Amino acid sequence: MRASFTRHRYELPTLGVFFALALVELFAVHLLIALWSPTAAWILSALTVLALAQIVLLVHGMIRWPTHVDETTITVLHGRRSRVVVPLSSISSIEEVAFQPEEKGPRTLRATVLAQPNVAIRLSAPLQHGKRTLSTITMRLDEPAAFLATVRARLAAE
Numbered sequence: 001m002r003a004s005f006t007r008h009r010y011e012l013p014t015l016g017v018f019f020a021l022a023l024v025e026l027f028a029v030h031l032l033i034a035l036w037s038p039t040a041a042w043i044l045s046a047l048t049v050l051a052l053a054q055i056v057l058l059v060h061g062m063i064r065w066p067t068h069v070d071e072t073t074i075t076v077l078h079g080r081r082s083r084v085v086v087p088l089s090s091i092s093s094i095e096e097v098a099f100q101p102e103e104k105g106p107r108t109l110r111a112t113v114l115a116q117p118n119v120a121i122r123l124s125a126p127l128q129h130g131k132r133t134l135s136t137i138t139m140r141l142d143e144p145a146a147f148l149a150t151v152r153a154r155l156a157a158e
Helices: 012-036 038-064 144-157
Strands: 003-005 067-069 073-078 082-087 091-096 108-111 119-129 132-139
Touching (some): 073 132, 082 108, 082 119, 091 144
Parallel strands (some): 108 132
Antiparallel strands (some): 003 067, 067 073, 119 132
16 A cells, blocks of 8 residues: 655745745846846846746645655655655664754755755665665655654564
8 A cells, every 4th residue: 555745835835935036036137137238137037937937846746746655665756857766675764853953965865855854764775866875865744753654564564
């Protein structure tokens, strides 16, 4: 049985603020720069529209692709192209890490955009992800307690 866990509740308000600020910036900068150079104003406006599109795609990805837990794996989807499949057998520990110093480094995948991670998956065997070798995956989930309970139940059943 597959369980899904969302991760957008904490990040959407911040992304909404960035979107609103980019909209204001789009019009204000366009008007001010257009007084100096209309061509530069249109170029900057196009870049701002691209940034707005990136924010919309990021929000869409967060809502559409949650983290999944099935019988043998955890699938962490970070954006449209980044998918990490973690076998339950390679997990050494899984814990809630809210309000703790954040773990950083090349061997840590931070699968959250703006929010502080609240779940850490520590691996017993390194996991290859593209050119990186991962030993820890951190992420921000909307319901970390339910995620931890589900994963721990699956680990106990193995």
